[in-house]
Amino acid sequence: MSERFGHYQSEIYLQGYGGATPMFTTDGARLEEAAERVLDPGPFAYVAGGAGTGATMRANREAFDRWRIVPRMLTDSTERDLSTTVLGETLPAPVLFAPVGVQSIVHSEAERASARAAAGLGLPFVMSTASSTSIEDVAEASGKGPRWFQLYWPNDPEVCGSILARARAAGFSVLVVTLDTWSLGWRPCDLDNGYLPFLKAEGTAVPFSDPVFCSRLDAPPEENEAMAVLRWISMITGTDRDWSALPFLREHWDGPIVLKGIQHVDDARRAAEAGVDGIVVSNHGGRQVDGAAASLDMLPQIAAAVGDRLEVLFDSGVRTGSDVVKALALGAKAVLVGRPYVYGLALGGEQGVRHVMRSLLADLDLTLGLSGHRGVSALGPEALVRGQ
Numbered sequence: 001m002s003e004r005f006g007h008y009q010s011e012i013y014l015q016g017y018g019g020a021t022p023m024f025t026t027d028g029a030r031l032e033e034a035a036e037r038v039l040d041p042g043p044f045a046y047v048a049g050g051a052g053t054g055a056t057m058r059a060n061r062e063a064f065d066r067w068r069i070v071p072r073m074l075t076d077s078t079e080r081d082l083s084t085t086v087l088g089e090t091l092p093a094p095v096l097f098a099p100v101g102v103q104s105i106v107h108s109e110a111e112r113a114s115a116r117a118a119a120g121l122g123l124p125f126v127m128s129t130a131s132s133t134s135i136e137d138v139a140e141a142s143g144k145g146p147r148w149f150q151l152y153w154p155n156d157p158e159v160c161g162s163i164l165a166r167a168r169a170a171g172f173s174v175l176v177v178t179l180d181t182w183s184l185g186w187r188p189c190d191l192d193n194g195y196l197p198f199l200k201a202e203g204t205a206v207p208f209s210d211p212v213f214c215s216r217l218d219a220p221p222e223e224n225e226a227m228a229v230l231r232w233i234s235m236i237t238g239t240d241r242d243w244s245a246l247p248f249l250r251e252h253w254d255g256p257i258v259l260k261g262i263q264h265v266d267d268a269r270r271a272a273e274a275g276v277d278g279i280v281v282s283n284h285g286g287r288q289v290d291g292a293a294a295s296l297d298m299l300p301q302i303a304a305a306v307g308d309r310l311e312v313l314f315d316s317g318v319r320t321g322s323d324v325v326k327a328l329a330l331g332a333k334a335v336l337v338g339r340p341y342v343y344g345l346a347l348g349g350e351q352g353v354r355h356v357m358r359s360l361l362a363d364l365d366l367t368l369g370l371s372g373h374r375g376v377s378a379l380g381p382e383a384l385v386r387g388q
């Protein structure tokens, strides 16, 4: 029996009896407005914004709203077990921290605070290549907690190999290769604000602490930061790679490999044929291709096509416990959560992240039980109906 996440509800009600209220909202859909009050406009827009008109970001949410859960009664679901196994690791709940770069733009503790919160809950922290904290520092903050590493794939094989070797040595178990962001999408909010955190070296802790990357520079990053930043950007942007490049990653990573950013069922099939261990069905939270399909709308056919051959994970738009139930019912093994925990970080550092994620897990636990389920493994499409 895993931890009973739903207890967070009683904890909050009991504190309320003593006159205390939670540090900020328990409503996953209202975190954005709370974070806007504490963040400067540039960082806020960077986190909250999407590509173009925001159509895909909205579509991600609308796709969740079109599905409704059909609760079952008298199923004895008072005791729930949210635990699941993902790529050989047992997780207390089917939820991971999505890779999010440049977290120092919202809080000085940055990824260290998020990684500590993830470890405290036993959920995997997926560290971004674009972190403002080095691989070794995130590993230390994670302690014994599960940790995965997300790769923005440098086109210099030795730099790539060095970063992967460091991540492996620091205890990162799964490699998540992001395919949908070989350039940032067209993001009018950030363009209008003239705001790109990367240019201030906020997301360069990984390369700047890497000896092989530094050997590629004419001067060390501390002497010519702008040049080092540009060199790094030039290494991870543009893509001359295709599916034939994947074996390189296998040679440099002896654990499971997951491809993030899959939306087309044929790409999912390609991934299965290439022998990768998992995919993340994701449109990067609507930050890349405006007008792209809602990520949830692509999930059922992908899960049906490859779900028996590799692990299907999902992200983009998960805000509540119901959302997690819906994604699992439509074929995901687990979900990744992005912006919500970053808002928690902005609002309260490690404790803020913990509050956001405990709220989500409590909501999931209660929603699961009240709709008649004792665990997450038995969830299938029969748990849902298409609304009008």
Ligand SMILES: Cc1cc2nc3c(=O)[nH]c(=O)nc-3n(C[C@H](O)[C@H](O)[C@H](O)COP(=O)(O)O)c2cc1C
Pocket (backbone or CB within 6 Å): 046, 047, 048, 098, 099, 100, 101, 128, 129, 130, 131, 150, 178, 260, 282, 283, 284, 285, 286, 315, 316, 317, 318, 336, 337, 338, 339, 340
């Ligand atoms: C501020 C920000 C930075 C991000 N940085 C990365 C990154 O470095 N690597 C990556 O693979 N995805 C990155 N993502 C995308 C997330 O991993 C995830 O796909 C997305 O946030 C999921 O949607 P959600 O925010 O609606 O939960 C970033 C997202 C945000 C909001």
Ligand SMILES: O=C(O)C(=O)c1ccccc1
Pocket (backbone or CB within 6 Å): 100, 101, 102, 130, 181, 198, 203, 284, 287
């Ligand atoms: O902003 C993003 O979505 C993202 O993935 C990213 C890319 C490079 C640096 C920081 C974040």
